[in-house]
Amino acid sequence: MALPFDLRALRVFLTVANRGGFSAAAHELHVAQSAISQTIANLERRLELTLFHRHERRISLTAEGQSLYVHAHELLERADAAHLAMRELHGLVKGEVRIGIPSMLGSYYFPPLLMGFKERHPGIQLTVVEAGARQLQRMITDGELDLGVVIEDNESRQMERRHLLREEMVVCVPRDHPFAGRNGVTPEEFFGEPLVLFQEGYFHREFVDTLARQNGLSANVAFQSNLIPLTKAIVHKGFGITTFLRRVIDGPDLVAVSFDSPAWLDLSLAWGKGAYLSRAETAFVEFVSAHPL
Structure with a gap:
């Protein structure tokens, strides 16, 4: 019929x-x-x-x-x-890989990886989308992205994943802050300070909200910004503190201090459950696996 x-x-x-x-x-x-x-x-x-x-x-x-x-x-x-x-x-490779990366990773972790992949596969176009980890997860599920970086948790277990990175989330303070010489900062001490945080939907904010909920505390949000340089400038001037992945705190004016107890995030490169990966996408996944961040 x-x-x-x-x-x-x-x-x-x-x-x-x-x-x-x-x-x-x-x-x-x-x-x-x-x-x-x-x-x-x-x-x-x-x-x-x-x-x-x-x-x-x-x-x-x-x-x-x-x-x-x-x-x-x-x-x-x-x-x-x-x-x-x-x-x-017939040997034709898809000419584009669309990958979603949270801003913190895109700025401080992924550039060498992306450049290395491009050098090896110059004919493949890389399209990088910056968004929060939760939004990226939805975009992958909806087919708007081929690949994306997501937090390893119960929701992301519904996707195909390749472990990407385990990194410590640390407290970021100016060099003259009382926390700067400490070995660790408790959640109570962290939430007793004015905070500079990402907006909801980003793993940075989700980490803070989860930490507050687990300890029965609430965040005193002084500023909200998804711009890392602006957040660093606000912290440097003493208007609040924040938390970053350790590698992000790379200048002389800011200090990284572990939480007490140390807090770790696991991030994965993910794609849709049962989704077909082109040769280009498969090559990217294999390249990432062979070049850990």
């Missing part, structure tokens, strides 16, 4: 739904708006369903359209993976 749609029609349908209109979809797909409208009309006629509510200035998915959206998204992902697999049987 013939299906009432083809992959092209489903791509048009998803584009219209994602862009919220026929005109925007036509612009993205570089075709006439009339062709988009006709494709959707034919799809609705074949399915004998109305997929979109047509409003005067916008459109929205009907309940039937929402159901098709879920299935169409999954079907096209599988079709794209199959197409890539067939191309690679």
